[in-house]
Amino acid sequence: MVETAGGGPGDGAAEVLDRPLPDGVRRRVVQIVSDGFGGLTLGELPAQLRQYARFAPNRRAKFAGNAMAAALETDPLFRQRIGEKLREAQPELSGALDSGSPPPAADPLDVAAAAYVLRPPGWVKLVTAAGEEALRADAERADEESRAELERLREQLDRSREQTRTETERLRTELETARKEAEALHRKLRAALSDVKRGEAALRKAQAEMEAVRSEGQAQVSAAESETRRLKARLAETEAALEAGRKTAREGRSVEDMRVRLLLDTVLDAAQGLRRELALPPVSVRPAETVDAVEPGRMSPKDIAARALSEHDPAILDQLLALPQAHLVVDGYNVTKTGYPQMPLEKQRLRLLGQLSQLAAQTGAEVTCVFDGAELAAPVLLAPPRGVRVLFSKPGVTADELIRQLVRAEPPGRPVIVASTDREVADGVARVGARPVASAVLLKRLS
Numbered sequence: 001m002v003e004t005a006g007g008g009p010g011d012g013a014a015e016v017l018d019r020p021l022p023d024g025v026r027r028r029v030v031q032i033v034s035d036g037f038g039g040l041t042l043g044e045l046p047a048q049l050r051q052y053a054r055f056a057p058n059r060r061a062k063f064a065g066n067a068m069a070a071a072l073e074t075d076p077l078f079r080q081r082i083g084e085k086l087r088e089a090q091p092e093l094s095g096a097l098d099s100g101s102p103p104p105a106a107d108p109l110d111v112a113a114a115a116y117v118l119r120p121p122g123w124v125k126l127v128t129a130a131g132e133e134a135l136r137a138d139a140e141r142a143d144e145e146s147r148a149e150l151e152r153l154r155e156q157l158d159r160s161r162e163q164t165r166t167e168t169e170r171l172r173t174e175l176e177t178a179r180k181e182a183e184a185l186h187r188k189l190r191a192a193l194s195d196v197k198r199g200e201a202a203l204r205k206a207q208a209e210m211e212a213v214r215s216e217g218q219a220q221v222s223a224a225e226s227e228t229r230r231l232k233a234r235l236a237e238t239e240a241a242l243e244a245g246r247k248t249a250r251e252g253r254s255v256e257d258m259r260v261r262l263l264l265d266t267v268l269d270a271a272q273g274l275r276r277e278l279a280l281p282p283v284s285v286r287p288a289e290t291v292d293a294v295e296p297g298r299m300s301p302k303d304i305a306a307r308a309l310s311e312h313d314p315a316i317l318d319q320l321l322a323l324p325q326a327h328l329v330v331d332g333y334n335v336t337k338t339g340y341p342q343m344p345l346e347k348q349r350l351r352l353l354g355q356l357s358q359l360a361a362q363t364g365a366e367v368t369c370v371f372d373g374a375e376l377a378a379p380v381l382l383a384p385p386r387g388v389r390v391l392f393s394k395p396g397v398t399a400d401e402l403i404r405q406l407v408r409a410e411p412p413g414r415p416v417i418v419a420s421t422d423r424e425v426a427d428g429v430a431r432v433g434a435r436p437v438a439s440a441v442l443l444k445r446l447s
Contacts, residue, residue, distance in 0.1 A: 036085030269324025
């Protein structure tokens with residue numbers, strides 16, 4: 001249908017297309033606009049198309065196709081300029097359209113696209129006819145392709161039927177052969193199952209006999225191992241008793257002599273110290289000396305009370321170490337972790353042992369420092385300082401137990417001082433006659 005929009009019947013610009021532009025015609029129109037686009041200046045282009053001015057024709061047709069088609073439809077001046085470029089590019093086709101007789105040998109789509117751009121009288125009919133021609137051509141091509149596809153499918157179906165018949169016959173033959181083989185295999189399987197059942201029965205009987213023999217053998221082995229362990233235990237006990245007897249016979253008297261001699265030295269030093277402390281006169285007591293009075297130079301009860309020291313006073317430790325044959329036993333890590341826990345264990349040991357060496361030199365007391373051997377990652381390469389005995393507990397024995405063993409090894413009556421904050425250690429050594437001192441007191445004395 002052709003409508004007029006305010007012009008005469010022969011005015012092609014007044015004609016309006018009442019249906020969408022066919023796809024084939026639209027592609028040819030976009031290509032014509034894209035080809036003529038490059039010949040226009042930037043000022044001659046509509047504003048919405050200026051951003052595509054530097055695009056190549058193929059990219060311009062791909063990305064700006066809708067914008068160019070819309071501008072061609074709504075901007076008569078732009079359409080006129082594209083029409084001029086088309087007349088320059090295809091003068092014969094443009095002249096034929098202007099004369100109203102398009103060349104019969106031309107492609108209908110090219111004719112319709114040129115008519116849409118140039119808008120000669122009757123261009124709507126040309127566009128409509130080109131669209132219908134394109135649809136008929138597509139329909140004929142689709143019909144031709146459908147017939148060819150149908151013929152191909154028929155041939156393929158015939159081949160498939162023939163192959164199916166051949167395959168069916170082959171499968172029937174194979175099935176019959178397989179059935180016969182299966183029957184033979186079933187017979188062999190039944191015979192094999194009978195053999196397997198007889199073999200399993202014989203195997204169960206052999207396993208039962210073997211299990212009985214194994215149980216009897218295990219019982220005999222267990223009895224032999226038990227007897228061997230018992231004999232080894234008795235042998236170890238005998239060897240231990242023999243070694244203990246030998247050690248006792250070899251060292252027993254010397255140890256006892258050492259304990260008696262050490263106790264005797266302690267008593268003698270204590271007696272001498274007591275004599276010096278009491279300052280006994282060389283003559284016997286005179287009657288006048290039995291009268292209760294305060295003599296010049298003697299301390300009154302108030303003076304004695306004033307000399308009392310706090311249990312946290314380091315002077316107490318000096319008084320204890322001044323006793324005859326005093327022995328100071330130090331719980332090493334308990335003291336170092338109380339005084340300087342942030343230092344590595346190796347530096348803790350070196351610092352404490354250096355201070356104890358100075359204390360031993362100052363007091364003349366015997367000093368033993370005990371460390372817990374459970375915290376050692378490797379054997380300690382340590383040269384004990386002068387005057388200090390350094391001991392590490394054995395595996396499975398704590399430093400606390402080693403300290404108690406040291407205290408029990410001393411003869412009764414010898415002054416033994418144990419420096420440790422561990423309440424269990426303090427109570428334990430106090431029960432066997434030693435004097436516990438807090439680690440903080442020792443640290444104050446050392447510093």
